[in-house]
Amino acid sequence: MSVSRRNFIKTASAAGTGLVIGFYLPSRNPLEAAEAGLGKPFVPNAWITIQPDDQITIIAGKSEMGQGVWTSLPMIIAEEMDADWSKVKVEQGVATRETTGGFTGGSTSVRNSWTTLRKAGASAREMLLAAAAREWNVSKSDCTVENSIISHPATSRQLTFGQLTVKASTERLPKKVALKDPSQFKLIGTDIPRKDTPLKVDGSAQFAMDVDLDGMVYAMVVRSPSFGGTVKNMDLSRAEKINGILNIFEVSNGVAVVGSTTWAVLQARNLLDINWDRGKSSDLDSEAITEQLTHAAGKKGATGRKEGNPERALRNAGKVINAVYEVPFQAHATMEPVNCVVDIQPDQCRIWAPTQAPIQAKKQASKITGLPEEKVEMHVSFLGGGFGRKSFNDFIGEALEVGNRIKRPVKLIWKREDDTRHDYYRPPSRHIMIGSLDKDGVLDAWKHKVVAPSILFTQIIQYPFPFKDKLDSYVALEGARNIPYEIPNIRIEYKSIQVGVPMGWWRSVYDSQNGYANECFMDELAHTANVDPVKFRLNRLKNSPRDAGVLRLAAEKAGW
Structure with missing residues (x-):
């Protein structure tokens, strides 16, 4: 089903117990839509979700690599919503062009998202205000909003955002919204704790290296000692004898070693005897x-x-x-060397990676696997530093090549030495x-x-x-x-x-x-x-x- 930009804007709303602002999700049939209105949860693919228990989930579309976008971007939305910040939960979400803008880099996350996210938050606020006004049969201009509570001062009535999710879902998305004057900001400009800090302190923050899938194997790629070098021939006899080694084969960037454990792979890669054609840069120093x-x-x-x-x-x-x-x-020398987990199935490809360019990674996966881009699910994990290095998805390409060859979930790992010797x-x-x-x-x-x-x-x-x-x-x-x-x-x-x-x-x-x-x-x-x-x-x-x-x-x- 194709959706025009005009219809996207006109019909962006939600069904069921969640109010979602910022994207259009067509129902498969009218019965499903009706059922959603009766209480089934609405799964969003945009920025804002409000639940009946007053919890607000905001998608941080940009890659969090330590620069704080898991806090700054949701703050922009919550500011215009007049949301209770203590009730805001942040999620990365599956990468889409709408939420990510395609790329994180150039110190542009806040400046490029500023207006879009403010409008998203203001639109949610206006729809909630309209729903409350309709509930009380009063003018919207007579209502106020603060800390996720809509109030009608003249009658002392109040409703929380969560109490308005169903009714607000029936409101039309406003064509124009008034944005706050900076003098009215209550969140923006304040010093508040970062949303990702607790997760990184208690160890629950998920990096790609933390992803474990059933049946997953491990892989490393041995690359040429000179830039642009290629494999002339190789002797695998010693490496193949290591217990746990499943396969060794050429990929675009070198030789992939695949095993049931990282230790087996580390041992085997050191036993490979590869004769390299060192290419044009062999004498470069x-x-x-x-x-x-x-x-x-x-x-x-x-x-x-x-x-x-x-x-x-x-x-x-x-x-x-x-x-x-x-x-x-x-060299970028990020704290986290690049790594990637892929799971390629006949009808779907899932990727977990610390990338600054998730949409390019989806295109890359489509090309390697032959699957359409809509069948590629890109999960951007936390990045242990990026600095521009992780805008290059060579490591994702390697993981995709290996996964496509062995037909099993694979975790591709780079050693620190690999990360330093084969940087951009x-x-x-x-x-x-x-x-x-x-x-x-x-x-x-x-x-x-x-x-x-x-x-x-x-x-x-x-x-x-x-x-x-x-x-x-x-x-x-x-x-x-x-x-x-x-x-x-x-x-x-x-x-x-x-x-x-x-x-x-x-x-x-x-x-x-x-x-x-x-x-x-x-x-x-x-x-x-x-x-x-x-x-x-x-x-x-x-x-x-x-x-x-x-x-x-x-x-x-x-x-x-």
Whole structure:
């Protein structure tokens, strides 16, 4: 049954003893719908469920990896509902595009969900208010709501959210809702305990490694010692003798070892004799990468920002300061190495994984298993850290390949060493900095050339593309192009190199390395000018009060 967006909005409601806001679930037949209204529970696939006992379940659609979305996102909904926070229960729910937005990353969970979740909460509040007003035969505007209780002050009558679930389920979803003025916020902006903390303290929080299924086996993948390497041939004779080993076979990323226990798998993988074709990156090492960065630094880069005439300012400068900074590859090193549990049946695929990209994982599962996406059930577990690493689902692909081959539930495990050696690393970079001070010691010119491999053209655009560096400068120059200091003459450039190493997003990505170079160089400039480094920066932030405020606060707290 297809549902249009218009019908989704018009008919989003619920039946039975639960009021659900935010998605449309068609009943299979009219009798089933009638039965639901007589007391059968309504199973939601959206954000809000209110039960007759006043318990409120809110789905946290984004992946919780320690950043607090299990608290912040439900707070947004509960705020607009005027819900009693003590009665709110948070669940992750099965991943859907509606609730997850497809992806968690880029520090965007709150800002991208803000309006949608506020409207979801406000719509629930309005429907509950309308139901109470209809029950009492009064105007909705004469009713108030606070802590999950609807009141009619003129007659001192009250009804809880739970007492209104059936009646509210018959209300139409409002087309427009009034959102609170920030001055009315009671939850948002307060310091309240996180909803996931008790679960992590008492051990009931479920990570993918905690999932155990009947008949489940265990698997690890042995990967090439060089990036891009493939198996030439292998001798399995010693590994196959380990008690508990069930199968050993090639997969896309290496050789899978499957056994009845993790100990059997660990023993067997160490006994594998694999002859690898090490590929194009067989001779790549740190020295070769440094040489590439140094060589590329002498070439012209794409200009990401230019103001004034920095070349002329440098020629006429009182003092010119040069500096070069380098940063290395950086692994994510999350507390939890990647892992995954899959259960592939003829008509269904279930996945439990700590992923930041659950919808992409569903597409991946559909491709590997041949099942339609609607038959793939994606359970996002808690993440023991993510930082961008778990936006790449290579580990889920491995588990799917193994599960599809052996036709049994499988838990795929990466060792800590695997997680470090086969990451998607933050790129290395070289920063060539030139700055000048005028005769009064004032910063007059700034040039910053960033030389680094491209994440954009490694992970997203993997085909020939003209003006790559110019396009990528909008990404690779984050933190350099938008430096907040006011400098009259400035040029920011980017020059890419290619290395045969997997690369990906790492926390603030390029900001982390570009910002490092900026601030190191500002210190050197301040030292040359014989000016206090805080004062030197504040002199260049006169039109950036927010940045200046942060700097002043940091200096104050540090006792500068």
